[in-house]
Amino acid sequence: MQDSAFIRGAVPMTKSEIRAVSLAKLDLTPGAVFWDVGAGTGSVAVEAARQLCRMEAEVMPLRREKSQVYAIEKEEEGVLLIKKNREKWVPHYGQFSVIHGRAPEVLTALPAPTHVFIGGSNGALSGIVQVVLEKNPRARLVINAVTLETLSACIELLHKFSFASYEIVQVAVTHLEPRGSYHMPKALNPVYIIFLQGGSHGDGIGNRD
Amino acid sequence: MQDSAFIRGAVPMTKSEIRAVSLAKLDLTPGAVFWDVGAGTGSVAVEAARQLCRMEAEVMPLRREKSQVYAIEKEEEGVLLIKKNREKWVPHYGQFSVIHGRAPEVLTALPAPTHVFIGGSNGALSGIVQVVLEKNPRARLVINAVTLETLSACIELLHKFSFASYEIVQVAVTHLEPRGSYHMPKALNPVYIIFLQGGSHGDGIGNRD
Amino acid sequence: MQDSAFIRGAVPMTKSEIRAVSLAKLDLTPGAVFWDVGAGTGSVAVEAARQLCRMEAEVMPLRREKSQVYAIEKEEEGVLLIKKNREKWVPHYGQFSVIHGRAPEVLTALPAPTHVFIGGSNGALSGIVQVVLEKNPRARLVINAVTLETLSACIELLHKFSFASYEIVQVAVTHLEPRGSYHMPKALNPVYIIFLQGGSHGDGIGNRD
Amino acid sequence: MQDSAFIRGAVPMTKSEIRAVSLAKLDLTPGAVFWDVGAGTGSVAVEAARQLCRMEAEVMPLRREKSQVYAIEKEEEGVLLIKKNREKWVPHYGQFSVIHGRAPEVLTALPAPTHVFIGGSNGALSGIVQVVLEKNPRARLVINAVTLETLSACIELLHKFSFASYEIVQVAVTHLEPRGSYHMPKALNPVYIIFLQGGSHGDGIGNRD
Numbered sequence: 001m002q003d004s005a006f007i008r009g010a011v012p013m014t015k016s017e018i019r020a021v022s023l024a025k026l027d028l029t030p031g032a033v034f035w036d037v038g039a040g041t042g043s044v045a046v047e048a049a050r051q052l053c054r055m056e057a058e059v060m061p062l063r064r065e066k067s068q069v070y071a072i073e074k075e076e077e078g079v080l081l082i083k084k085n086r087e088k089w090v091p092h093y094g095q096f097s098v099i100h101g102r103a104p105e106v107l108t109a110l111p112a113p114t115h116v117f118i119g120g121s122n123g124a125l126s127g128i129v130q131v132v133l134e135k136n137p138r139a140r141l142v143i144n145a146v147t148l149e150t151l152s153a154c155i156e157l158l159h160k161f162s163f164a165s166y167e168i169v170q171v172a173v174t175h176l177e178p179r180g181s182y183h184m185p186k187a188l189n190p191v192y193i194i195f196l197q198g199g200s201h202g203d204g205i206g207n208r209d
Numbered sequence: 210m211q212d213s214a215f216i217r218g219a220v221p222m223t224k225s226e227i228r229a230v231s232l233a234k235l236d237l238t239p240g241a242v243f244w245d246v247g248a249g250t251g252s253v254a255v256e257a258a259r260q261l262c263r264m265e266a267e268v269m270p271l272r273r274e275k276s277q278v279y280a281i282e283k284e285e286e287g288v289l290l291i292k293k294n295r296e297k298w299v300p301h302y303g304q305f306s307v308i309h310g311r312a313p314e315v316l317t318a319l320p321a322p323t324h325v326f327i328g329g330s331n332g333a334l335s336g337i338v339q340v341v342l343e344k345n346p347r348a349r350l351v352i353n354a355v356t357l358e359t360l361s362a363c364i365e366l367l368h369k370f371s372f373a374s375y376e377i378v379q380v381a382v383t384h385l386e387p388r389g390s391y392h393m394p395k396a397l398n399p400v401y402i403i404f405l406q407g408g409s410h411g412d413g414i415g416n417r418d
Numbered sequence: 419m420q421d422s423a424f425i426r427g428a429v430p431m432t433k434s435e436i437r438a439v440s441l442a443k444l445d446l447t448p449g450a451v452f453w454d455v456g457a458g459t460g461s462v463a464v465e466a467a468r469q470l471c472r473m474e475a476e477v478m479p480l481r482r483e484k485s486q487v488y489a490i491e492k493e494e495e496g497v498l499l500i501k502k503n504r505e506k507w508v509p510h511y512g513q514f515s516v517i518h519g520r521a522p523e524v525l526t527a528l529p530a531p532t533h534v535f536i537g538g539s540n541g542a543l544s545g546i547v548q549v550v551l552e553k554n555p556r557a558r559l560v561i562n563a564v565t566l567e568t569l570s571a572c573i574e575l576l577h578k579f580s581f582a583s584y585e586i587v588q589v590a591v592t593h594l595e596p597r598g599s600y601h602m603p604k605a606l607n608p609v610y611i612i613f614l615q616g617g618s619h620g621d622g623i624g625n626r627d
Numbered sequence: 628m629q630d631s632a633f634i635r636g637a638v639p640m641t642k643s644e645i646r647a648v649s650l651a652k653l654d655l656t657p658g659a660v661f662w663d664v665g666a667g668t669g670s671v672a673v674e675a676a677r678q679l680c681r682m683e684a685e686v687m688p689l690r691r692e693k694s695q696v697y698a699i700e701k702e703e704e705g706v707l708l709i710k711k712n713r714e715k716w717v718p719h720y721g722q723f724s725v726i727h728g729r730a731p732e733v734l735t736a737l738p739a740p741t742h743v744f745i746g747g748s749n750g751a752l753s754g755i756v757q758v759v760l761e762k763n764p765r766a767r768l769v770i771n772a773v774t775l776e777t778l779s780a781c782i783e784l785l786h787k788f789s790f791a792s793y794e795i796v797q798v799a800v801t802h803l804e805p806r807g808s809y810h811m812p813k814a815l816n817p818v819y820i821i822f823l824q825g826g827s828h829g830d831g832i833g834n835r836d
Contacts, residue, residue: 187605396814
């Protein structure tokens with residue numbers, strides 16, 4: 001989905017190219033319980049909900065999957081935007097909950113996730129990952145790290161917790177914008193995308209590739 | 210989908226992050242007629258076919274959409290790989306054709322495309338785009354340009370043909386690979402991703418965003 | 419030299435990292451006749467003049483080298499800034515001329531250059547390079563291409579003129595800026611740096627490396 | 628200087644573009660005492676020595692500056708290469724010492740540095756910086772961080788020691804290499820360049836810019 005598709009205000013939003021790569025790494029499956037932590041405008045949660053709708057329609061004749069999407073956001077402004085984007089893009093998907101509150105505190109009441117995206121963690125990354133893995137040791141997590149400090153915190157996760165596999169990539173996107181008869185570069189800020197597969201090494205869940 | 214999911218041999222393959230962004234820009238819709246020109250291993254065609262399966266399942270109760278996927282590849286080795294990857298990943302999707310031959314020559318016999326991905330054009334980019342737009346002036350195209358010469362050829366397209374909107378982005382991906390207790394960068398070659406929406410300016414099809 | 423060292427106003431300036439790489443590729447030598455075409459604030463010309471001062475001091479006891487620096491700029495505002503930066507940084511280097519006018523027209527009256535930096539060419543790149551090579555077929559040129567169109571024009575130069583060797587690099591710089599207790603990326607726009615060594619292939623001047 | 632100028636063997640070498648930016652941040656001055664820690668092939672030390680020769684020639688008539696260059700390297704192979712490159716490029720600069728040993732241990736015997744480049748620290752970064760700042764609290768340091776772990780260690784330095792100013796940049800260089808009639812990208816691995824100015828905040832030494 002394009003960035004312009006979302007109602008956004010002044011709230012920071014994961015850019016379309018980063019969202020596409022993050023969702024590809026997340027690799028949602030029918031029946032997923034998905035948490036979007038630090039959901040901002042809800043762009044990742046909305047696009048995830050749309051993918052889940054489609055997947056479940058595909059397997060529907062065989063068995064009735066029921067995915068759930070939880071968008072967690074501490075700022076009131078964000079909560080309102082997420083609701084608007086939900087209404088605009090997935091009005092008929094009934095299992096999309098918007099949670100107003102701080103992570104990790106509000107996470108403990110939610111059902112165990114199969115897939116988690118962390119777009120913002122406000123210094124509480126380790127606590128969030130801990131709750132996720134306590135709920136489901138085999139959860140699949142994708143984190144977007146913008147600052148160097150969040151990147152360092154992600155590396156520390158690798159020492160603190162056990163993962164069956166993981167992947168770290170930096171994605172740098174530059175838009176080439178028309179200026180008269182020229183195309184001028186406009187570099188977006190590079191983002192580190194960290195994928196973590198919960199589970200112990202040799203779990204047979206899958207290995208890093 | 211991960212790169213390791215595909216059978217590939219020595220044939221160059223669009224890397225997973227670039228594939229994810231390219232497919233997001235392509236924005237497939239139910240009932241699409243999709244051409245993958247210079248399909249290589251077929252990774253883009255396969256992932257497109259999987260998306261189309263899911264989308265059509267979603268709208269199936271309402272109307273019967275029938276998308277079609279055409280993977281065009283001039284090298285015999287590529288053709289065999291595409292068939293293997295089709296068999297591995299979308300064995301039940303019956304509308305996936307593998308065409309062995311050169312573009313644009315072999316394209317004229319195909320049904321008009323709604324969406325086109327050009328991963329390799331072998332110096333014939335302008336001829337390929339011409340056939341596409343003759344078949345469907347409102348087709349949606351995504352091109353991956355790796356060399357500077359292909360990038361220049363893409364810019365020339367903007368002068369030669371009329372588009373309702375377009376977008377050019379460069380995506381630079383760096384993998385951080387474990388080496389003992391360190392993570393060492395391994396930069397992939399940056400790729401320019403060009404999106405072109407066929408149609409004349411002010412078509413109301415949509416504007417650049 | 420740091421960007422903050424220069425008086426700049428609203429005139430675009432080559433950023434310090436790009437200036438450092440460009441000057442390294444330029445590889446000035448004692449006695450050089452250096453043209454800075456589209457000099458902007460004069461940051462490249464000033465730093466070149468400082469390098470030349472030092473080099474010539476080193477060889478001075480042996481022979482008296484007399485380098486010359488010409489900063490060519492079409493905008494009045496730029497011309498004033500270049501003069502201010504010259505006064506600030508190289509007040510005792512007497513061979514630094516500021517030329518107010520358009521390239522390539524004003525170039526024909528200047529002495530043959532040994533080294534040329536082209537930071538801005540205003541659509542006249544090919545004409546500028548032609549004058550340079552007519553004056554000195556073995557001149558050493560470094561071009562900064564920001565837009566895709568200038569990059570394409572640089573590639574055309576390779577077909578239009580004969581060079582003993584050349585090099586094309588893209589340099590993407592991201593500053594990590596402190597924001598509270600975090601370091602937030604701020605991507606500068608990537609620049610293509612093109613080095614061209616005048617002369618015919620097999621000239622023995624040097625080969626691409 | 629170009630990479631091909633150096634004798635290198637299998638020892639990793641700072642690439643020319645990264646060397647140019649690192650030396651620009653280092654901003655050597657006449658009379659500098661320069662340490663190149665983890666010198667590898669000695670490319671940074673050699674280019675520094677050449678700059679110092681030129682600078683000192685320039686100020687020579689006024690006062691007699693005597694810079695010193697120390698290249699520290701733990702591997703025997705590197706030590707031999709540094710000596711060869713010293714002989715090739717700065718045979719007449721008599722104050723270039725090659726030190727075979729481990730940092731920080733071997734550093735304590737050296738004279739206090741004014742400028743330090745750390746290209747490799749082998750896990751001992753904090754210990755090296757501590758010795759540098761004990762010797763000269765106002766030393767100027769430039770670190771090249773390739774791995775995420777070295778980057779994290781650099782950020783920790785900011786909390787552990789006091790600096791008057793600092794700068795962190797990531798530099799990503801892509802070479803465009805001729806392949807037949809095309810130019811194909813070859814991305815070099817991105818490097819973080821960290822500049823640290825020893826001294827306390829408000830020292831008047833200079834502020835971050």
